[in-house]
Amino acid sequence: MGNIFKSVKINDTHMLNNLGLALSRVDCVQPPEPKINTQDIPGADGILDLTESLVGRTLYNNRIITMEFGRGLEKSAWPTMYSRVQSLFHGKQVKVIFDDDTEYYYSGRAAVSDYTRTQMLGTLVITVNADPYKYEMYGGLDDWLWDPFNFQTGIIRSYKNLTVSGTRDVRIIGRDKIIVPLIISNASMTVTFKGKIYNIVAGNNKIYDIEIMEGDNTLTFTGNGVISIDYRGGIL
Template identity: 35%
Template sequence: MNTITNGATIEIVATGEQYHTLKDWGLAIGNNDYIGDVEQENYYVDVPGADGFLDFSEAITGRRIFKSRPINVELGGKKPRNDWDIFISDIRNLVEGREIKIIFDNDSGFYWTGRASIQGFDRNREIGTFTLAIPKADPYKYNVADSTEDWLWDPFDFETGIIDEGTEITVKTGETKTYTIVPDQMPFVPTIYVSVLGSAGPKMTANGETYTLMKGKNRFADITVNTEDVVLSFTGTGTLAIRYRRGSL
């Protein structure tokens, strides 16, 4: 990794403002270990008289549960020494305590998210350093082509990224439309957005259950895409879109 030119794009979730650490702030990433180890939720039971422990970590949900992971990005750059106090104050005002998304230049197909903090600012003459920390970042990184929102061509990685297309569906009287969602590394629950509600308002069938869709956002927690394909079938009349997030450790 080239620590002189390596940078990252920071997005303030509340405002949508984006900044590149190198191009906009003149700061390069100085460490390679900025993505910390994931914290997994484990549940062990000590049985008296038995060797070892009983592991119930996946017994309830049937899958692995991850809580969070730390992200610590060491940033540094060169500025006139009298500019640093104002600069670091501006950075703190911008990101301290805010939820951010961060896309690293060397993994531009994915973004991480969490609440940020500025830590350990130090200055030696014209050289200043500090850490952009996300102590409890989401354990998963999400595809920038994530179908819950618009994505940009510039940061998209055509070798590692995945584009989900064809998620807008119009259902007419007497026909059935289906859409298959393929599982990924991270379990997720799809959201159905109904934009046009026909007279025979659309119904959706999944895993043997039928749901009546309302105009706007529809989300059913029992429809989880985990290890097997989930087929959504739509009848009635209306226009809808299917949205979901794909993630990776």
């Protein structure tokens, strides 16, 4: 039976189930700040907005995730608990999965702070300086599972060990984040994307003109061999 309290998993540690630390608030994740670029226009009304002028889209700063935890514990046991939390997370790269959003994870670097304690109750804060996007739990190379899949919003990504014998189309539904996928091949062949043909060598291939954007993207492989595509969607 699941917990009635919503919590969070950080790396391999579920904060409530494994440490007994309860999440004190659920509004931990706030939107990332857009990188707004404006210039004043002397002698004219308004401003010149150049936000999308560099790459044609809005860019974002990292987002800050602030999680406050508390637990009733003997006062003498809190130093050990605080040290354990620091050893697990402080200054380390972490993956954060909230119980009410298990299809996605946040990635960033954690800091432990604001440790306080009374006779029985202790609290601490874990802050994560995270990427602006949250990422799909399952990418194109991961084994796909039925249980956590959301049939309303989920996308089945099965891009592992695809056989190419002549020509094969691979359709990728892109999310918000523009991503250059890693194409892994066991043989030389070509791939066509948006009317342009690119050479693929045996091994790992990063073709920076192949950007998976939001919506339908089709890659057409020509040759003979087996390919895999490492793509993981990201949304705000």
